[in-house]
Amino acid sequence: MTIGLAERVIALKPSASIVARQKVTELQAAGKTIIDLTIGEPDLDTPAHIIEAAISAARGGDTHYTVPMGTPALRKAIVQKLKNDNALEYGLNEVIVGVGAKQLIYEAFAATLNEGDEVIVPAPYWVSYPDIATIHGGKPVIAECPETDGFKLTPQSLKEAITARTKWLVLNSPNNPTGAIYSREELSALAEVLREARHVWVMTDEIYEHLTYEGKALSLGEVAPDLKDRLLIVNGVSKAYAMTGWRIGYAAGPAALIAAMNKLIGQNTSCASSVSQAAAAAALNGDQACVAEAAETFRKRRDRMFELLDGTPGMKLRKPDGAFYFYPSVEGLIGKSTPDGRVLKSDLDVALYLLESAHVAVLDGSAYGMSPYLRMSFGGALEDIEAGCRAVRKSCEALV
Structure with missing residues (x-):
């Protein structure tokens, strides 16, 4: 006999960012190298x-x-x-x-x-x-x-x-x-x-x-x-x-x-x-010097991510004024076909394609109430940002 769950819990959706983080952890545990651009936290150490x-x-x-x-x-x-x-x-x-x-x-x-x-x-x-x-x-x-x-x-x-x-x-x-x-x-x-x-x-x-x-x-x-x-x-x-x-x-x-x-x-x-x-x-x-130093670290990461992603086919992005996320439009990728012939019909499809082809985890804009966009974090290490952006660009260039 199973316990009857409350309707409010049945209707409740799990946090998209937590689900994404769990998926990345599972893939990494299975031996796959995944660059995680979903993170919603600084990678810095507490001062x-x-x-x-x-x-x-x-x-x-x-x-x-x-x-x-x-x-x-x-x-x-x-x-x-x-x-x-x-x-x-x-x-x-x-x-x-x-x-x-x-x-x-x-x-x-x-x-x-x-x-x-x-x-x-x-x-x-x-x-x-x-x-x-x-x-x-x-x-x-x-x-x-x-x-x-x-x-x-x-x-x-x-x-x-x-x-x-x-x-x-x-x-x-x-x-x-x-x-x-x-x-x-x-x-x-x-x-x-x-x-x-x-x-x-x-x-x-x-x-x-x-x-x-x-x-x-x-x-x-x-x-x-x-x-x-x-x-x-x-x-x-x-x-x-x-x-x-x-x-x-x-x-x-x-x-x-x-x-x-x-x-x-x-x-x-x-x-x-x-x-x-x-x-x-x-x-x-x-x-409060540590706070200013953290903001400057993220500014440099923001600028580097923009430099690497700007001009990516099908992707349009603007520099964020705060936080540590880009929210690029991927409208130009909708309707494109992957190298194996699959048509990308939504930003979720784009996010899954990047996970499969580039081994880069990002979040789809539908989770944040507006499509077709992606959320890409620059809260992580600079080397991960650079490798992730290059892989994303290469995967976008492979679409037809």
């Missing part, structure tokens, strides 16, 4: 001073439960970070720590969504936004942001997406998968629409905040401080400090929402790791 802080905390006996919302030391560091970097004032009761930024998105939706509430998700989007909304009874409303608009939500598109049932708008800048960053003027224009729709809350995912190459990434709260009472900022230490495995995210928002999220965390994970929280506090409080 030494952060690791030393974790070791010191563990040796000092800081190995016990913390309160669900996070240690006072880490929350103070978050409050100071928001003040220094974003000119935003928050109290300790308005910030919360989670097991990664993803948990805080999950808890925010769990705390606020009722059946049928709508969540506006601009596309292309990070793969988990729609599914996390759906699992909590929400209805994702996908607002397409074409490349002609810089892959960014326009005020008109936002107006058209808002209904009486809208509960949240999700804004991700710098964006995964496109690297797009909203300017001050663009955020101001969106804020004008939101001022008219007073029932709409805004979740800003700012996890790639410091990985920018063409100017600073601004928080909506900086541009429109009057919206702060219905704004939830989600961020973390994973990307900027190469701390993905430490699993520390944080959020800042109105005290009542933070209290509700705190209640939920208390009933599921209890708290984030105490040692990881000590490390995160050291990251936020310490010398």
Whole structure:
């Protein structure tokens, strides 16, 4: 006899990036050499001073439960970070720590969504936004942001997406998968629409905040401080400090929402790791030179990937302003035939062809809500980027 699974779990799609990573791992375990351009994390090591802080905390006996919302030391560091970097004032009761930024998105939706509430998700989007909304009874409303608009939500598109049932708008800048960053003027224009729709809350995912190459990434709260009472900022230490495995995210928002999220965390994970929280506090409080160095490393990788892929037959790409992904159009490859006679009918077909012929793993744009595109990461080692791009180009040139 098998247990009956909940309908919400049956309907839930697995994370595309996690599935891709699992597939790459399986192929590598089978002895195949695969160049992985799907990775959603830096290949850099966590800076030494952060690791030393974790070791010191563990040796000092800081190995016990913390309160669900996070240690006072880490929350103070978050409050100071928001003040220094974003000119935003928050109290300790308005910030919360989670097991990664993803948990805080999950808890925010769990705390606020009722059946049928709508969540506006601009596309292309990070793969988990729609599914996390759906699992909590929400209805994702996908607002397409074409490349002609810089892959960014326009005020008109936002107006058209808002209904009486809208509960949240999700804004991700710098964006995964496109690297797009909203300017001050663009955020101001969106804020004008939101001022008219007073029932709409805004979740800003700012996890790639410091990985920018063409100017600073601004928080909506900086541009429109009057919206702060219905704004939830989600961020973390994973990307900027190469701390993905430490699993520390944080959020800042109105005290009542933070209290509700705190209640939920208390009933599921209890708290984030105490040692990881000590490390995160050291990251936020310490010398930020490591963040600038990481951004410069990724800038060089971005420029090299562009150099190697620019002019690839059937592929059109633009340099991302932030994060560490290219999102090239492969419209020119659709309808082409592989050397063995198969016709490529979708970006998924293109991704599978590159895996088979070039032994390069990339992600199809359909997973991110917009086709025909691919997501290609430059988060990995430069030698892998160079080898992968050359192999991709060669495979594209082989199509007829």
